[in-house]
Each structure stands twice: as structure tokens, then as C-alpha cells.
Amino acid sequence: MKKTMTMPETDTARTWVLERTRYPQRSARTTAVLDWSAVSPSTQSAVAALSTTIVDPNELLAPPSWWRALTGKPRGYAQLTTEQREELRQAYSALHWPLLEVGTETRLVVIAENLVARIISDPAWAHPLLDGHRSVLGFTIELHMIAAAAHELLRLRSTTPTLPADDGTDQLAKARAEWDRRHVVAALVEDALVDRVAALRAYEQALTPIGVALNNLQSVTELAAGAADVDRIFGQIIGSDYAAGHTNAMREDIDDVRAGLDAQVAYLDSLIGPHRNA
Numbered sequence: 188m189k190k191t192m193t194m195p196e197t198d199t200a201r202t203w204v205l206e207r208t209r210y211p212q213r214s215a216r217t218t219a220v221l222d223w224s225a226v227s228p229s230t231q232s233a234v235a236a237l238s239t240t241i242v243d244p245n246e247l248l249a250p251p252s253w254w255r256a257l258t259g260k261p262r263g264y265a266q267l268t269t270e271q272r273e274e275l276r277q278a279y280s281a282l283h284w285p286l287l288e289v290g291t292e293t294r295l296v297v298i299a300e301n302l303v304a305r306i307i308s309d310p311a312w313a314h315p316l317l318d319g320h321r322s323v324l325g326f327t328i329e330l331h332m333i334a335a336a337a338h339e340l341l342r343l344r345s346t347t348p349t350l351p352a353d354d355g356t357d358q359l360a361k362a363r364a365e366w367d368r369r370h371v372v373a374a375l376v377e378d379a380l381v382d383r384v385a386a387l388r389a390y391e392q393a394l395t396p397i398g399v400a401l402n403n404l405q406s407v408t409e410l411a412a413g414a415a416d417v418d419r420i421f422g423q424i425i426g427s428d429y430a431a432g433h434t435n436a437m438r439e440d441i442d443d444v445r446a447g448l449d450a451q452v453a454y455l456d457s458l459i460g461p462h463r464n465a
């Protein structure tokens with residue numbers, strides 16, 4: 188049965204995110220994003236095949252020779268074609284964050300960056316069991332969507348003037364209505380951003396029981412593999428009925444652990460949007 192994000196889990200993750208937006212964070216490191224909806228599936232697949240970490244658009248579009256000259260590192264994406272680079276360049280947008288981290292928008296981006304970094308470095312996430320259920324590119328897309336929306340929200344708020352005084356004229360009434368509308372939109376966007384970051388937090392938390400279940404599965408499997416020898420010796424002395432029953436019980440234990448793992452993996456799949464396996 189596929190597990191979905193329940194109300195208590197949603198509330199817990201949201202509370203965790205909101206609590207961290209109360210405190211200053213480091214500067215955001217996502218200084219550029221790609222509009223992945225404008226990138227063809229074939230180019231997305233090419234990028235996914237070339238990267239094992241969160242994609243940096245600046246590095247992605249830099250010619251490899253330039254990247255080596257600037258950083259001294261043999262990085263870059265030499266395998267991308269000229270057409271693919273141009274497609275990515277068309278989808279590229281730079282993000283200009285304030286020098287001083289002062290707002291919820293930047294803090295949400297930093298929290299998302301930290302969550303994604305912890306998720307993709309978690310041993311449970313790298314386990315072969317999750318092959319086909321994880322995608323570094325999927326988390327890149329999610330992070331870029333969060334950063335782009337947060338940057339737009341920051342721009343909206345920074346360009347909204349103070350509330351004009353009401354002098355009774357129609358013009359000022361319309362201006363005040365627009366001011367109210369901007370604040371309502373900003374609040375709704377921020378709430379949606381918190382939800383997206385909370386989904387990342389819930390994903391991170393869901394990896395913990397998967398890690399425990401993987402360890403349990405390994406232990407149960409190893410015990411089951413050695414149980415035959417133990418049961419053979421026991422059966423020679425006492426009888427075969429117990430040995431046969433014990434072997435069947437061990438198989439059932441393995442099946443139970445695997446079923447629990449399947450449910451947890453399905454839950455992970457439910458947390459991030461449809462681009463998670465891009």
C-alpha cells in the first residue's frame with residue numbers, strides 16, 4: 188500500500204521549516220537556475236547522465252577549458268553538444284541575492300540547499316534498493332524551482348512601496364487595493380514555498396526508517412542464510428519439524444522487512460513532484 192504524507196507529518200515538517208526561518212542563515216549558494224520546463228527530455232537525460240551532484244548552471248554552461256582555467260579543476264560538461272548547451276543557455280537565469288541575508292525568502296532557499304545536500308549524501312539514499320527511485324537531477328529541478336520562486340517573491344516584496352495614504356480619491360483606492368493584492372499574493376507564495384521545503388524535510392526524515400529497515404534486512408538475510416546449518420545440526424539431534432518451521436519463519440521475516448521497505452520507498456516517491464525521477 189502506498190503511503191502518503193499524513194497531516195501530522197506535514198505539520199511536523201512545516202513546523203521544523205518555519206522554526207528555522209526565524210534564525211539567520213548563510214548566504215544562498217544557488218546563484219543561477221534553469222527553467223527545466225523549457226529543457227527537452229533528451230537534454231535533461233544527457234545532463235543527468237553526466238552529473239552525480241546538484242547541477243550548477245554556471246558550471247554546466249561554462250566551456251570545460253574555461254572552467255579549468257578559472258578553478259583549476261578538471262570539471263565542466265565536455266560531452267554536451269553545442270545544441271544542448273544553447274538549449275540550456277536559453278533556460279538560464281541568474282539570481283541576485285542581497286549581500287546580507289535578511290529575509291524569509293533567502294532563508295528558505297538555504298534550508299532547501301542544506302536538506303538536499305543531506306539527502307543525497309545519506310547512505311540509505313545511495314542504496315541499490317532505491318535504484319530507479321532517486322534522481323540527483325530531480326532534486327536539482329526541485330531546488331531550482333524553490334530558488335526561482337523565492338527570488339521572484341523577494342523581488343515582488345522589494346518593489347512594493349509603502350502603503351499609500353488614503354485621501355479618498357479613486358486613484359488612491361485602487362493603489363491601496365493593489366497594495367493589498369500584492370501582500371496576499373506574497374503570503375500565498377511564501378506558504379507554498381514552505382510546503383515545498385517541508386516536503387524535502389519529510390523526505391529526509393523518511394530516509395531514517397529506510398536505513399533502519401535496510402540494516403534489518405541485511406541482518407535477517409544473513410541470519411537466514413546461516414540458519415540452514417544450525418537447523419541441520421538441530422534436526423539431526425532432535426528432529427526436522429522444528430528446523431523446517433524455523434526456516435519458513437525466517438523467510439516470512441525477510442518478506443515482512445521487504446514489504447516494509449517497499450512501503451517506505453513508495454512514500455518517498457509521494458513526497459517530491461513528478462520531476463523527481465527526471
